[in-house]
Amino acid sequence: MFFVFMQSGGTLFGYAHEAWLPRFLPEDWQPVGRIAAMGSLVLLLVWTHRANCNARALGASGLRFTPGAAIGWYFVPIAWFWKPFQAMREIWKASSRPADWEDRQASALLGWWWGLWLLALWGGFLAQEVTIRKWGTVGAAAADFGRAIFAIPATLILIAIITNIHRMQTDHYLGD
Numbered sequence: 001m002f003f004v005f006m007q008s009g010g011t012l013f014g015y016a017h018e019a020w021l022p023r024f025l026p027e028d029w030q031p032v033g034r035i036a037a038m039g040s041l042v043l044l045l046v047w048t049h050r051a052n053c054n055a056r057a058l059g060a061s062g063l064r065f066t067p068g069a070a071i072g073w074y075f076v077p078i079a080w081f082w083k084p085f086q087a088m089r090e091i092w093k094a095s096s097r098p099a100d101w102e103d104r105q106a107s108a109l110l111g112w113w114w115g116l117w118l119l120a121l122w123g124g125f126l127a128q129e130v131t132i133r134k135w136g137t138v139g140a141a142a143a144d145f146g147r148a149i150f151a152i153p154a155t156l157i158l159i160a161i162i163t164n165i166h167r168m169q170t171d172h173y174l175g176d
Helices: 002-007 026-057 067-075 083-096 098-103 108-174
Strands: none
Touching: 026 067, 026 083, 026 108, 067 083, 083 098, 083 108
């Protein structure tokens, strides 16, 4: 309730002109969002590196992506549109059945995750450029909302992917 009161500038109780009431604008939250995004990216990269190492330790051989390459492709222009997806698909397949991983099918979750991620990231950047020029801060907020429509399901699917790969690797490690 306090946040709603502060966000409204105190107008709920007639304090709209009090100088001590801060306003929380979208640009005030950008540093928080960027820090959270960078932290999440670091965690994803560390996990991807470890999952690739684990797949190799469980007996998967002939993997095309080394642990370093699996994370490095996120930073190579143009290739970042498909190589990270291929690396994650390879980790999924190798975790599913390390001995004969190449013949395995990857889950459709991977395609959904990557498609939604690309829409959220690149579509959001394009939408933000267009809307900021035309509508300013309101346009930026609308673009952020549009990005979230794709980013939230992409994140939930990524959590499911990580959970499944972890479960598959743990099952193979324990011999189940």
